[in-house]
Amino acid sequence: MKKRFYLIALAALLAVGICAEPVLSQGNTADMEGVYNKLIDEYIASCERKSELRDSWSENVRRVAAVNCLKGAFYRNYKEELVTDLIANKVEPKPYLVRYHLNRRFYETVRPTAVAKR
Numbered sequence: 001m002k003k004r005f006y007l008i009a010l011a012a013l014l015a016v017g018i019c020a021e022p023v024l025s026q027g028n029t030a031d032m033e034g035v036y037n038k039l040i041d042e043y044i045a046s047c048e049r050k051s052e053l054r055d056s057w058s059e060n061v062r063r064v065a066a067v068n069c070l071k072g073a074f075y076r077n078y079k080e081e082l083v084t085d086l087i088a089n090k091v092e093p094k095p096y097l098v099r100y101h102l103n104r105r106f107y108e109t110v111r112p113t114a115v116a117k118r
Contacts, residue, residue: 035093036083040075043099047072074106 051069053061075082082102091101 029087032087032093033083036086036098037079039093039095039098040079040082040102042095043102044072044075047075070110071103071106074110075102 047068051065051072054065054069056062056065082105085105086098086101089101091097
């Protein structure tokens with residue numbers, strides 16, 4: 001009985017996954033660019049808010065502020081390329097997925113640990 005339930009649940013999940021792909025790929029590129037730009041702008045604002053903590057008494061907080069200052073500058077300077085990359089990789093326009101992708105790209109490109117320790 002349990003095996004049958006798990007097989008039916010697995011089949012349902014596969015069916016939903018297969019049906020969801022065409023829906024995601026039908027999105028207009030201009031609409032997707034607007035959504036990604038908005039999400040990146042929000043993330044830049046978040047990084048700038050965190051970078052304001054650079055005058056903190058805590059060394060760890062100052063280090064986080066320095067890294068977020070670098071992140072904000074990186075996202076601002078490479079915003080168009082990041083949007084194109086998000087569209088090319090078909091990243092869903094969900095804030096946590098976009099942030100994950102942006103952070104991954106940042107840490108692939110920049111090595112902030114050496115800068116933040118100075």
